[in-house]
Amino acid sequence: MENRxxxxxxxxxxMFMVTTIVLGIVGMSIGVFIAFELAFxxxxxxxxxxxxxxxxxxxxxxxxxxxxxFGFTVSGIFATWFYVGQRVLKVSMAESKFLMFIxxxxxxxxxxxxxxxxxxLFMGYTSSKEYAEFEWPVDIAIVVVxxxxxxxxxxxxxxxxxxxxxxxxxxxxxxxxGVAMLYLFNNMEVPTMLATSAAGESGxxxxxxxxxxxxxxxxxxxxxxxxxxxxxxxxxxPIIAMIxxxxxxxxxxxxxxxxxxxxxxxxxxxxxxxxxGHHLLFSTVPDWMQTMGSIFSVVLIxxxxxxxxxxxxxxKGEWQQVAASPLIKFMVLASTFYMFSTLEGPIQxxxxxxxxxxxxxxxxxxxxxxxxxxxGFMIIAALYHMAPRVFKREIYSKKLMATQFWVQTLGIVLYxxxxxIAGITQGMMWRAHDEFGNLAYSFIDTVDVLHPYYALxxxxxxxxxxxxxxxxxxxxxxxxxxxxxxxxxxxxxxMGA
Amino acid sequence: xxxxEIQAYGYFAITVFMTVALYAYIYHLYKNRKDADGHDYxxxxxxxxxDDIGDTMVKPISDKKEK
Amino acid sequence: xxxxxxxxxxxxxxxxxxxxxxxGLIEIIPNFAEASRPVIGTKPYSTLExxxxxxxxxxxxxxxxxxxxxxxxxxxxxxxxxxxxxxYAYDRPFLWGxxxxxxDLMRVGNYRxxxxxxxxxxxxxxxxxxxxxxxxxxxxxNKADIDTAFAEQLTVSxxxxxxxxxxxxxxxxxxxxxxxGKSIAEARALALEEAKKVAADMKDQDVxxxxxxxxxxxxxxxxxxxxxxx
Numbered sequence: 001m002e003n004r005x006x007x008x009x010x011x012x013x014x015m016f017m018v019t020t021i022v023l024g025i026v027g028m029s030i031g032v033f034i035a036f037e038l039a040f041x042x043x044x045x046x047x048x049x050x051x052x053x054x055x056x057x058x059x060x061x062x063x064x065x066x067x068x069x070f071g072f073t074v075s076g077i078f079a080t081w082f083y084v085g086q087r088v089l090k091v092s093m094a095e096s097k098f099l100m101f102i103x104x105x106x107x108x109x110x111x112x113x114x115x116x117x118x119x120x121l122f123m124g125y126t127s128s129k130e131y132a133e134f135e136w137p138v139d140i141a142i143v144v145v146x147x148x149x150x151x152x153x154x155x156x157x158x159x160x161x162x163x164x165x166x167x168x169x170x171x172x173x174x175x176x177x178g179v180a181m182l183y184l185f186n187n188m189e190v191p192t193m194l195a196t197s198a199a200g201e202s203g204x205x206x207x208x209x210x211x212x213x214x215x216x217x218x219x220x221x222x223x224x225x226x227x228x229x230x231x232x233x234x235x236x237x238p239i240i241a242m243i244x245x246x247x248x249x250x251x252x253x254x255x256x257x258x259x260x261x262x263x264x265x266x267x268x269x270x271x272x273x274x275x276x277g278h279h280l281l282f283s284t285v286p287d288w289m290q291t292m293g294s295i296f297s298v299v300l301i302x303x304x305x306x307x308x309x310x311x312x313x314x315x316k317g318e319w320q321q322v323a324a325s326p327l328i329k330f331m332v333l334a335s336t337f338y339m340f341s342t343l344e345g346p347i348q349x350x351x352x353x354x355x356x357x358x359x360x361x362x363x364x365x366x367x368x369x370x371x372x373x374x375x376g377f378m379i380i381a382a383l384y385h386m387a388p389r390v391f392k393r394e395i396y397s398k399k400l401m402a403t404q405f406w407v408q409t410l411g412i413v414l415y416x417x418x419x420x421i422a423g424i425t426q427g428m429m430w431r432a433h434d435e436f437g438n439l440a441y442s443f444i445d446t447v448d449v450l451h452p453y454y455a456l457x458x459x460x461x462x463x464x465x466x467x468x469x470x471x472x473x474x475x476x477x478x479x480x481x482x483x484x485x486x487x488x489x490x491x492x493x494x495m496g497a
Numbered sequence: 498x499x500x501x502e503i504q505a506y507g508y509f510a511i512t513v514f515m516t517v518a519l520y521a522y523i524y525h526l527y528k529n530r531k532d533a534d535g536h537d538y539x540x541x542x543x544x545x546x547x548d549d550i551g552d553t554m555v556k557p558i559s560d561k562k563e564k
Numbered sequence: 565x566x567x568x569x570x571x572x573x574x575x576x577x578x579x580x581x582x583x584x585x586x587x588g589l590i591e592i593i594p595n596f597a598e599a600s601r602p603v604i605g606t607k608p609y610s611t612l613e614x615x616x617x618x619x620x621x622x623x624x625x626x627x628x629x630x631x632x633x634x635x636x637x638x639x640x641x642x643x644x645x646x647x648x649x650x651x652y653a654y655d656r657p658f659l660w661g662x663x664x665x666x667x668d669l670m671r672v673g674n675y676r677x678x679x680x681x682x683x684x685x686x687x688x689x690x691x692x693x694x695x696x697x698x699x700x701x702x703x704x705x706n707k708a709d710i711d712t713a714f715a716e717q718l719t720v721s722x723x724x725x726x727x728x729x730x731x732x733x734x735x736x737x738x739x740x741x742x743x744x745g746k747s748i749a750e751a752r753a754l755a756l757e758e759a760k761k762v763a764a765d766m767k768d769q770d771v772x773x774x775x776x777x778x779x780x781x782x783x784x785x786x787x788x789x790x791x792x793x794x
Contacts, residue, residue: 037698038665038696041695041696041697041698044698044699045698045699049699049701052698052699052701052702053702056623056698056700057627057628057698058623058624058625058627058628058698059623059624061624061627062624062627124622124623125622126621126622126624127621127657128621128624128626128657128659129657130662154573157573163571164570164571165570165571165573165576170576170580173573173576173577173580174580174584177577177580177581177584178584181581181584181585181588185588190719190723192712192715192716192718192719193715194719195715195718195719195722195723196718196722197714197718197745197746197747197748197751198746198747199746199747199748199750201747201748204711204712204714204715204718204748205709205711205712205713205714205715205716206709206711206712206715209618209712209715209716211656211716211719211720211723211724212656212657212658214656214657215652215653215654215655215656215658215724216649216651216652216653216654216655216656216658217649217652217658218592219652219655219656219657219658220652220658220660221591221592222592223657223658225587225588225591225592262570266583269580269583269584270583270584270586272584273584273585273586273587273588274587274591276587276591277591279662282634282635282636283632283634283647283660284632284647284648284649284652285649289591292591355634355636358634359630359661359662359663359664360663360664361663363662363663364663430638430639430642431636431638432638433637433638433641438641439638439641439642443642443666443667444692444694444695447665447666447694447695447696448694
């Protein structure tokens, strides 16, 4: 045993790969279902009116957002960390029993946290703050999982062989710090069981209930500082960490400019946190904060495009790989969607555009360009790249992967085009006045007009979900595919027909 | 001086400082091309390209021989 | 010059943290020093209204309905006076929402009645034929959690100084006192008293019977909350 050469140990990475796929299916299925509920409201009672409480749009909506953000995406972040972290630090998890234990503990606590979150959201236990809906006991579980991940990151860095930290590690560290700070401050809450009545009674009512530390406008300010930057540190920063590893590795190309990647990193860190104010334009938060949110959102194009262009230029002179490999296609399209949504976002943050776009489906469309196109595609690509290496098998089917790519791309295009039209149409109709200065449309007029776009959006989402099932099947079959030799794995992933 | 003033001065000073630091960093990166250990920054791409556990390291943390 | 930052994981992490914490420090903390004060006419929620607010949150009504009127003619025409910061002084959490799949509810108490809400929650399509809002029949049978609402009142008054049992200035120059029970039993009695007034305007016989028996269905609490939004 002692004489076996040291190898990277992917046990924990494999565990999180499974949860990425399972929670992806859960979250996206709920998403498709609630999308069709908006188009066909009869679906709200699909399991009968007795169970309607649990199949209703409003009860399921937080489940969708949290399952894809904290289930699919965060699992994907963990899975790739436990793969990339070892490799670029050139140290194996097998070398430290402690880190292996912490990794497994983190996984099982995460599973318990996910179960508690799903059950409590179904029951209607929610703090109502977007992407921070969990009540305080679940919050505590999440904090523990996060701290364990921190121990993993810094523990592995502590025993590394390679002195320099690769840029992906920078991004993973930033993810850890950013989410920790945001999550803690936004979820400051007082459990109501702590209060005592004048008669001396305490522990009154449900123990699964709390009150936010902040009130009204302040609460909104903290929530959108969190809400926007959760997007930064869950949907952007760790995904950049992934693409800086997986794209060069899969294509065999050095990053176009490593220096540019360092610059974009610091630019992104500094600018992103200011932009939260753009969720509160024309609200009751102070004007200077709204303006600041608007300006910094526009400035944010620079560091975002710095990373995206760096990725696309990495493929310079190697574009035949994009045609040849569906895996590279996923990553190149992911960077393209990243550029697209980081341009769209600042446009929506301009005050005059925001006046129309806010509260409409255009915002929903924008989120989904980013999550389906950038986050989803990058995580899918990362898992495809990891699968042959962690299972020592070739990817089951290249053809299926290519089909998946086109089906999902079509899904995204249907999604964002329908939401653009829906959002701008509704925004314009809300503000339309007739020649006498009266409102031109009643609210329901602006809802009726959206029906075809809602149906189209649901269809787009369904395509994406079907593609995701292809992905799950392909990975599942990969576990039993033809074995590959170790040395074939250097760059391009081996794929079966 | 009330908190709003402290905030305003603090904001201005730190923003200026960070902007200067960022541009100094840009200048440093493109002027020197190498970090203080004499490694060209672009060499760090090799951290990914040669990331097998037996591959040559860009910069080992110690000189101990790998066995 | 920058080498220490690039090579030392600890100093690097400190550097990242300083850069990302900067925005929060500048934007958020000073604003808290001048936390929003309630405008004249804004009063704390009663026990039943809080129970209704919890029903609103439990069912994520805020996923589709905003409570924020922006200062545009189209919005003030449709929903009433634009929102003021002080009007939210007692909102923990805030319920501005981020998507208007349905209309804004900031001042819905000004132009909708108990009866309207009752019919609408039972079957939205009976009032607005093409509405895509689902019906909420379970609110007519589920019981509101008055104890937790009372606990919330106690919490906000003890931790955040919300003025219960104290005179609060109104717009017409008078004052109003929002009562909070001294014990669970008293809180339940106060809520029931208020619930009876709401139920008197309702038609559903089961709801009326339940209230007569001393039980409070969720719909009664929710309507009390919606009526308080003005």
